[in-house]
Amino acid sequence: MMQSIRSALVSVYYKDRLEPLIRVLARHSVQLYSTGGTQKFIEELDVPVTAVESLTGFPEVFGGRVKTLHPTVFGGILHRRHEAADVAQAAQHQIPPIDLVIVDLYPFEETVASGAAEADVIEKIDIGGISLLRAAAKNYRDVLVVSSRDQYEAVTTLLTEQNGATSLENRRQYAAAAFGATSHYDTQIHAYFLGNKESTDAKSSLITPLRYGENPHQQGAFHGDLAALFDQLHGKQLSYNNLVDVDAAVLLMQEFQADGPAACAILKHTNACGVAQADTLTEAYLNALACDPVSAFGGVIIVNRPVDVATAEELHKLFFEVLIAPDFAPDALAVLQGKKNRILLRQKPVEFPQKQIKTLLNGVIEQDFDRVVEGPREFRTVTESVPTAEETEALAFALKICKHTKSNTIVLARAGQLLASGVGQTSRVDALRQAIEKARAFGFDLQGAVMASDAFFPFPDCVEIAGEAGIRAVVQPGGSIKDQDSIAAANQLGMAMVLTGVRHFKH
Numbered sequence: 001m002m003q004s005i006r007s008a009l010v011s012v013y014y015k016d017r018l019e020p021l022i023r024v025l026a027r028h029s030v031q032l033y034s035t036g037g038t039q040k041f042i043e044e045l046d047v048p049v050t051a052v053e054s055l056t057g058f059p060e061v062f063g064g065r066v067k068t069l070h071p072t073v074f075g076g077i078l079h080r081r082h083e084a085a086d087v088a089q090a091a092q093h094q095i096p097p098i099d100l101v102i103v104d105l106y107p108f109e110e111t112v113a114s115g116a117a118e119a120d121v122i123e124k125i126d127i128g129g130i131s132l133l134r135a136a137a138k139n140y141r142d143v144l145v146v147s148s149r150d151q152y153e154a155v156t157t158l159l160t161e162q163n164g165a166t167s168l169e170n171r172r173q174y175a176a177a178a179f180g181a182t183s184h185y186d187t188q189i190h191a192y193f194l195g196n197k198e199s200t201d202a203k204s205s206l207i208t209p210l211r212y213g214e215n216p217h218q219q220g221a222f223h224g225d226l227a228a229l230f231d232q233l234h235g236k237q238l239s240y241n242n243l244v245d246v247d248a249a250v251l252l253m254q255e256f257q258a259d260g261p262a263a264c265a266i267l268k269h270t271n272a273c274g275v276a277q278a279d280t281l282t283e284a285y286l287n288a289l290a291c292d293p294v295s296a297f298g299g300v301i302i303v304n305r306p307v308d309v310a311t312a313e314e315l316h317k318l319f320f321e322v323l324i325a326p327d328f329a330p331d332a333l334a335v336l337q338g339k340k341n342r343i344l345l346r347q348k349p350v351e352f353p354q355k356q357i358k359t360l361l362n363g364v365i366e367q368d369f370d371r372v373v374e375g376p377r378e379f380r381t382v383t384e385s386v387p388t389a390e391e392t393e394a395l396a397f398a399l400k401i402c403k404h405t406k407s408n409t410i411v412l413a414r415a416g417q418l419l420a421s422g423v424g425q426t427s428r429v430d431a432l433r434q435a436i437e438k439a440r441a442f443g444f445d446l447q448g449a450v451m452a453s454d455a456f457f458p459f460p461d462c463v464e465i466a467g468e469a470g471i472r473a474v475v476q477p478g479g480s481i482k483d484q485d486s487i488a489a490a491n492q493l494g495m496a497m498v499l500t501g502v503r504h505f506k507h
């Protein structure tokens, strides 16, 4: 059942990003209570707010060590609205209900990281705020808890869409996130007292509730520390599907970091529908877009260079969901911020985990990330015809994309530009036919193009079809007992084939 919010206690250390949430609460006539600095901030917005001291009848004391720690506040949060005895006791002691708690804790981690003296660090151990979070999360049956600035936008949207009310599922999800936040916070304090600069498992306890999962009827949350990876410069909250595509984009672009030219990739549903390298970022983007401008609509884009204004002006013409870049020139950012919901992420240089883990049956499976990709040095030519230098470059480029595309896949490319791929097909022949058809549909001449395959060819059919389409060179792992049939087919068609010995399935 949906429950309306009648009153809220707001006590936040950093006041930024809070305004839209306060405004939506004001629109729904929510009675606001607040602590000193937060109260002042809300008053400056011209929104009515009551000092928490008027609730407690007690002033803030001991330099802020005690502000909200009072039975009226905790009773207001914790009494069970469905228990007549609790409700009667609340009335007897004149304890008004508090249906929403918004807290941004004292920045303990930041203070430690700044190298502050122990006395300052100790003062940044939040007591009242963390107690408010725990109380509100415990009573999620009646109370919504907002435990991070990263949640303000999602909660503002939720309350706008649900007319100021929340469901039990909403409240339970935010309660889980709040316990994640308090556990993370205490883990940091624990680590500090043990003398560790950083606790090892701290990041894993950060939980960001998402608007929903893969589809609106599925709940979703992200367990991890997005702020450590990206500065979000613009746009709405990343959705579950955005996160999946951002992950795929970041992994693909890692292949192009060390390379000289500018690179751009456009992804849809984790697969690249455009990848290109060029001397300038604008050219790389336009060539990536040309690969499949239809699929690019609503995609996730990643580049390996700071976005300049010329590229931004081209990008601005396209509807896309997310753009990831190592940086944005100020005038480029101004152009791209012209569309409200578009998400702009500045990627920080970070190390990613070594292991990939996913849930499966009643457990999880893990594996090392697929970190290897073969270049010309690993290519072993097995045909009479040897690939030219340009074909070799194109094969290496195609192979990088192939590795990051759902199996079964065939990637068709020329040096520095993806022409088309067949993705996630149940047969390799289907993947190839799909790729050929797509390339032709978008006006690419396949004469002289190259082909990469994520796994070996069990039959010569793919080589024969590719040869007919004009493909001149092929890279594949090899390893089929019938490799010789594919090699013979290539020789007959005058094509070059190189083997790598490494398979790149992506299920």
Ligand SMILES: NC(=O)c1ncn([C@@H]2O[C@H](COP(=O)(O)O)[C@@H](O)[C@H]2O)c1NC=O
Pocket (backbone or CB within 6 Å): 011, 012, 013, 014, 034, 035, 036, 037, 038, 039, 064, 065, 066, 067, 068, 069, 103, 104, 105, 106, 125, 126, 127, 128, 129, 130
């Ligand atoms: N002591 C208390 O009762 C207490 N209650 C809330 N706080 C914290 O005080 C901060 C907000 O203070 P202000 O609104 O005065 O800027 C928040 O970070 C909140 O977590 C408290 N401070 C620390 O424990």
